[in-house]
Structure formats: C-alpha cells, structure tokens
Amino acid sequence: MGRAPCCSKVGLHRGPWSPEEDALLTNYIQCHGEGNWRSLPKNAGLLRCGKSCRLRWMNYLRPDIKRGNIGPDEEDLIIRLHSLLGNRWSLIAGRLPGRTDNEIKNYWNSHLSKRLKGQGIEVREGTSKGTTKRARISQKKSHNVNNSNINHSSKKQQDKRKRKTEGEDTAEITRTKIYMPKPTKFTPTLRSYDLIENSGVSEVPKTESATSQEQKGDTTMEDLEINWYDIKEGGFFFEEDDPNHVLAFDFPSKDRLLQGLYQEYYELLNSEGNQAQLNSFPDQSLFLW
DNA sequence: AAGCTGACCAACCGCGTCTCT
DNA sequence: GAGAGACGCGGTTGGTCAGCT
Structure with missing residues (x-):
C-alpha cells in the first residue's frame, strides 16, 4: 500500500x-487534540x-x-x-498505565x-509475527552478520547496504502464512462489585449504568459466567481504595462470542506451556477496546 | 587525564494495517 | 474491490554518559 514519504522531505528538522x-x-495538541x-506540523508551525x-x-x-524508574511490580508484569x-510492546504497554511501548x-x-x-531463563524471542517477511529478513540478516568477522562500524555500513538490496533476497525465502483473525472492536463497560474474602462476588452490580442495563434486559452477571477469581489472579482488575472493591469487565450481550474468547484467554493465561497456543490466539481482539 | 567500552534511551526507519474515496 | 494516504508498531540506530583501564 502507499507509503508517505514523511521524514525524507528536505528541510525538516x-x-x-x-x-x-x-x-x-504541546500547545497545539492541547488546543486541537491528537490526530491528523x-x-x-504545518498547522503547529513545526519543521518536523x-x-x-x-x-x-x-x-x-x-x-x-x-x-521515573520501573518498579518491581511493573517489572514482574x-x-x-x-x-x-x-x-508486542504496545499491548504490554497497554497494561502498564503511564508507560510507553518504547x-x-x-x-x-x-x-x-x-x-x-543470565538467570538461565529462556527468553521468548520475537512474536507471532516472527514469520513475517520483515522478521525473516531480520533473522537472515543477523545470521549473516554473525558469520562475518567485520568490525563494528563496517558492520553498520554493511547492514545499511544490505537493507537497500534485500528486496532481491526475500524472493528466495519460504513464506509461511499465518492467519490472524481480523481484530474486532468491542466495548466492555466497567462495573463495580464488592467482594467477600475468598468467595467471589457478594452482590450484583450496583452502579447506575449496570442497574439500568439490567432493567433493559441486558447481560447480567450470572449470564456472563466469568470466573472472577481468575480475573483477579490474572491482574486484570482495578483495585480502588477498598481492597474488597473491584471493577470488572462487563460484556454487552451482543459480544457473547467475544466473552468466550476472553474466557479462553484467561484459561491460557493460567495454564502451563501456553505459548504455542497463544501464537494463534486473537489477542488483538482482546485489547482493542 | 585520556581513551575505550558498554549501557541507556530518544529518535528514526520501514513495513503492515486501517480508513477513506 | 482497488488504490492512496495516514497511522501504528516493532526493530534498529546513534548520541550521550558513566565506569573502567
């Protein structure tokens, strides 16, 4: 598809x-918002x-x-x-408020x-996109570079030259097609629940929006059949001042299928040896709300 | 003190995907 | 459905700085 020439424009900082x-x-975005x-740059008077x-x-x-520094909790997460x-840094960053993917x-x-x-823990390399053209090129490049005895500076120059000609190389690489489901946008609303220690949910939702939804015959908590304990253990809950008070995701009834995906995600999250399965799991769907 | 090395991180690059026409 | 423009993402680069020799 078409690509913007962007940074190659002459005269830009x-x-x-x-x-x-x-x-x-900052001033421009505060006045006009993000986007466009x-x-x-032109509107804001920037040469970027x-x-x-x-x-x-x-x-x-x-x-x-x-x-500030990334804390132990964030590190663990x-x-x-x-x-x-x-x-998938952007997905990870999405779970860490205030932190950027970069x-x-x-x-x-x-x-x-x-x-x-260093601790002997196997670090997972790459992503489910590891079989994309770009990833394969990257792997091929690093392989070639590792096998050469070039010094640091000439290695960089060689990499740049390779990048210019790698279009020819890619034709020889075997392509593996990965079918990723098209990301689906859905909007679970937040509800608040009170928890009884070690026994899950004590009461039905009490928030205004939740009550009105129930009155309209929308999804109730019982309908959802979500394992609240799993949600809590999975870290996907928002604790307020009261430790027994949590906010949990609520799915509109039209999103029952996605609810299934969501539950599947938590099962995978809590199971051992789940990496291979997750490679084909439509995680994009889960984080796009 | 000077040079070297590695760590860190802001910024860039190129590609895939989305959106609009 | 196709094409073009815009956006978002992940990999990579390169400048800076601290620690070491």
Whole structure:
C-alpha cells in the first residue's frame, strides 16, 4: 500500500527536540487534540514530519506519562506479559498505565532480557509475527552478520547496504502464512462489585449504568459466567481504595462470542506451556477496546 | 587525564494495517 | 474491490554518559 514519504522531505528538522519545539507541539495538541499527524506540523508551525511529532508526543510529552524508574511490580508484569505476548510492546504497554511501548521495549532490551538470560531463563524471542517477511529478513540478516568477522562500524555500513538490496533476497525465502483473525472492536463497560474474602462476588452490580442495563434486559452477571477469581489472579482488575472493591469487565450481550474468547484467554493465561497456543490466539481482539 | 567500552534511551526507519474515496 | 494516504508498531540506530583501564 502507499507509503508517505514523511521524514525524507528536505528541510525538516531531525534529531533531538528543542524545548521550543516541545512547547509548540504541546500547545497545539492541547488546543486541537491528537490526530491528523500529517497536517499537524504545518498547522503547529513545526519543521518536523508528522511521524516525528506523533512519536515525540506519544513517548515523551503526553501528560499521563509516568516518569521515573520501573518498579518491581511493573517489572514482574512486563516479564509475565512478555512470556505470553512476545514482543508486542504496545499491548504490554497497554497494561502498564503511564508507560510507553518504547520505554518498555528499551527496558526489556537493556535490562530484563539480559538479566533473565543470565538467570538461565529462556527468553521468548520475537512474536507471532516472527514469520513475517520483515522478521525473516531480520533473522537472515543477523545470521549473516554473525558469520562475518567485520568490525563494528563496517558492520553498520554493511547492514545499511544490505537493507537497500534485500528486496532481491526475500524472493528466495519460504513464506509461511499465518492467519490472524481480523481484530474486532468491542466495548466492555466497567462495573463495580464488592467482594467477600475468598468467595467471589457478594452482590450484583450496583452502579447506575449496570442497574439500568439490567432493567433493559441486558447481560447480567450470572449470564456472563466469568470466573472472577481468575480475573483477579490474572491482574486484570482495578483495585480502588477498598481492597474488597473491584471493577470488572462487563460484556454487552451482543459480544457473547467475544466473552468466550476472553474466557479462553484467561484459561491460557493460567495454564502451563501456553505459548504455542497463544501464537494463534486473537489477542488483538482482546485489547482493542 | 585520556581513551575505550558498554549501557541507556530518544529518535528514526520501514513495513503492515486501517480508513477513506 | 482497488488504490492512496495516514497511522501504528516493532526493530534498529546513534548520541550521550558513566565506569573502567
């Protein structure tokens, strides 16, 4: 499909952002909102490509970005999610409020990956997209580079040259087709529930929206048959000040099939040796709300 | 003090996918 | 259904800095 020339445009700034550029971008987005990255630089008076603006905003300027070191809890979550999802950094970042995919990716590559390998823990490489053209090229490239005795600087130059000619190489690579279900958007609403210690849900939903939904004959809690304990154990709940009070996902009745997928996901999440299965699991569907 | 090395991380690149016409 | 533009993602690069020799 068509690709935007973007950063190749002559006369655009590249490299580190200045405070003035940051201010221009921040002010513009605060006034006009995100989106339209293509036209944003022009409208905001920035000599940057839209892609660069988006990246700067998403990874650095966004007000909800959490600063500071990644804590042990976050680290543990990253490790667990990576074992399930592979290098799908955006999905992992989606479970860590305030953290960006870039940050998690960097943290993984510079800290966790090495540490886990050092501990003799097998680190899952690649993703379900590991059989894509790009991934195969990458594997092929690293293989070639590893087999050469070139020094560091010439290796980089060689990589660049290879990148320019690799179109010819790819024709010889065997293609493995992976069928991924088309991502489906659905919108579970949040309900709040009170929990009785070790015994699951004590009461039916009490929130206003939940009550009105029930009155309209929408999905009830009993209909859902979701294993609440699994949700809690899976970490996909939101604890408020009261530790016995949780928010859980609620699926509209039209999304019964997706509810099944959701339950399947948690079963996989809690089972041993689930990586192969997850490679074919439509996880994109689960995170697109 | 100077040079080297590796770690870190912001930014870039290229591709796949989505959306609109 | 096809094509083009826009967006989002993951891999990679390169500048900076701290620690070591």
